[in-house]
Amino acid sequence: DAGVTQSPTHLIKTRGQQVTLRCSPKSGHDTVSWYQQALGQGPQFIFQYYEEEERQRGNFPDRFSGHQFPNYSSELNVNALLLGDSALYLCASSLVKRDAFFGQGTRLTVV
Amino acid sequence: AQSVTQLDSHVSVSEGTPVLLRCNYSSSYSPSLFWYVQHPNKGLQLLLKYTSAATLVKGINGFEAEFKKSETSFHLTKPSAHMSDAAEYFCVVSGPDTDKLIFGTGTRLQVFP
Numbered sequence: 001d002a003g004v005t006q007s008p009t010h011l012i013k014t015r016g017q018q019v020t021l022r023c024s025p026k027s028g029h030d031t032v033s034w035y036q037q038a039l040g041q042g043p044q045f046i047f048q049y050y051e052e053e054e055r056q057r058g059n060f061p062d063r064f065s066g067h068q069f070p071n072y073s074s075e076l077n078v079n080a081l082l083l084g085d086s087a088l089y090l091c092a093s094s095l096v097k098r099d100a101f102f103g104q105g106t107r108l109t110v111v
Numbered sequence: 112a113q114s115v116t117q118l119d120s121h122v123s124v125s126e127g128t129p130v131l132l133r134c135n136y137s138s139s140y141s142p143s144l145f146w147y148v149q150h151p152n153k154g155l156q157l158l159l160k161y162t163s164a165a166t167l168v169k170g171i172n173g174f175e176a177e178f179k180k181s182e183t184s185f186h187l188t189k190p191s192a193h194m195s196d197a198a199e200y201f202c203v204v205s206g207p208d209t210d211k212l213i214f215g216t217g218t219r220l221q222v223f224p
Contacts, residue, residue: 031210033210033211035212041216043201043214045212045213090154092212096210100212104152104153104154
């Protein structure tokens, strides 16, 4: 059973560009959450998707958006990239109100 | 609002000695509390969780944590450190009606031979 898989593992983008990160949840999971982990910090909740809808959202600007597909996989989109968006982006999957399983993350560097 | 405070950013121990990683929480209602571990270039792994059952929680790899409401603490302990325990540890809280996890700033555990 493959766990949570994220792609790509590393990414370098230029300021002002747009980026899309992808996540495939653990088999059987229907809920996907995204977190941003800046260097030396704990992960911060961006948003959660369930039944293809955004269910909860953290304190992130509208430049951060997402999508969940019928097969429960998810995308995180970030527009107008800033240097401060450089971070490890983590995807976690779960069943609603159950334990979250994390992927290894996508390391985004904005130059 | 909920939050957790990890009292030490770095902890160093010798292999075979006890480990204590300290965490205090703040919550206006009964929280769910977790400890996660993050090894370099690996994802977060759940070590253990407290959800208002037994106050002493046992996790994987010999770790355990005790929920103390009077002290608003949830410290992580292990009787004997192993080299493979070297990693970043996060104390985490979530509320009763949300799956949103709120992470502390982390404690880096170093284990010396």
